[in-house]
Amino acid sequence: MVTKLVEFHHVKLEQLDFDPYIGDVYNNRDEILKQHIGDLAGYIHIGRARREASTISWQLCCREKITGLIKQVVNLISSFETVCKSHKSTYMSDFTYLQHAQPTTLEHYLLTFVMPLTRDLERLKTALQFVNKSPAGSGSVNGSQLNIDREYLADLLGFDGLVEHTRDAMWAPDMVLDIMTPVISIMTTLDRLSEEFIIWGSKEFDYIDFSDQTSRTSVIMPQKKNPYGLAYIRGQARSLTGVFMSLISTNQTISGQPDNRIFAYYEVPRALDYVITCVDLFNDVLTQSTFNKKQLNAAAGEGFTYSTDICDMLIMETNLDNRSVHKIVGLAVRQCIDNHTSELTLDDIYQAAQKLDISLPKINPDKFAQNIDPKSIVNNRQGIGSANPEAIQTMYININSAIQNTVGYVDSLQLESFEQSFFTKLAK
Known part of the structure; x- marks a missing residue:
């Protein structure tokens, strides 16, 4: 019986001659299976719909x-x-x-x-x-x-x-x-x-x-x-x-x-x-x-992309609150746009602070220059998941750990083909 089932399993659907009078695909396959193995086919669907x-x-x-x-x-x-x-x-x-x-x-x-x-x-x-x-x-x-x-x-x-x-x-x-x-x-x-x-x-x-x-x-x-x-x-x-x-x-x-x-x-x-x-x-x-x-x-430095880092630098260098430095940098950027210039300077920052009547101590030019350089900005990023190279390396480790977790699970199942998992075991 198992041998006949294996033979029948390899018969392609288009090779079967379906009869609408018998009913749907399930009933037709059941009838065709009966032709292959005889009345034993009647036991196959016992206890199941x-x-x-x-x-x-x-x-x-x-x-x-x-x-x-x-x-x-x-x-x-x-x-x-x-x-x-x-x-x-x-x-x-x-x-x-x-x-x-x-x-x-x-x-x-x-x-x-x-x-x-x-x-x-x-x-x-x-x-x-x-x-x-x-x-x-x-x-x-x-x-x-x-x-x-x-x-x-x-x-x-x-x-x-x-x-x-x-x-x-x-x-x-x-x-x-x-x-x-x-x-x-x-x-x-x-x-x-x-x-x-x-x-x-x-x-x-x-x-x-x-x-x-x-x-x-x-x-x-x-x-x-x-x-x-x-x-x-x-x-x-x-x-x-x-x-x-x-x-x-x-x-x-x-x-x-x-x-x-x-x-x-x-x-x-x-x-x-x-x-x-x-x-x-x-x-x-x-x-x-x-x-x-x-x-x-x-494009990395276009559009005043470094503005947030200038704000962060001013907070650390001057002890001004975030809202104040945000206003200073925002006004400085607006002045650049109005003057059709594409790069912010330290003088623009001083002028904006003066217009807003905010006292701004002298800023280290090297500090300012570092915070408009894309490479320095990326390297200065802190914390988990940031663009800092060390943080990225940790993310690669976590990504590969996630891969191993899933792949390891799949491998542990030792999934076999339908024939291997059913007909071979049944034959034993």
């Missing part, structure tokens, strides 16, 4: 895809690290509201997007823990009087334990949300940076040049190289958000209805496939693009 077989298949499928997604996210984080470390000395202006904010490095800026990906690994690990619990042997809703060893079935299928409550095992609507949450989170991170890269690639910014492999030319305008890969990722992120909302809605029906599973069986595995594709595509965009160091470095 068709929903159990579908749920088991769905969880096995999702388990495989989640582990695949974990691998892709780890690869992307590794690529981010490589790119980041090559730009330790690439200075740039950080942005808020798409306006120049403070000097930073491209390394620190890009790590912004690595951190949520490391948290997504933890989310994927949690989703894997949930989906890796067996629903088998639940007897449809409230168990069965048949002596079904649910733990034995879980072991045959390679699951790590049970979804204990038999009715919950057949519906578990939160499992869908647990899987889709990291999917949406990952796509949100990719979407945000894709959007920024598209802007950075414009002539107005000229911070990044995309490879030909991840771009395409305009059909009508031969001079254009469009970041098509990023546009696809951005569109897919929005599309999957719609799928997520749909799955939430179909899981809000009265319990014991098929609505949630009808759509989850199809939409969740497909969503996992899409995000795997997008992570892989973004990896290519990231590793094959070239950042314009000269343009980024030039």
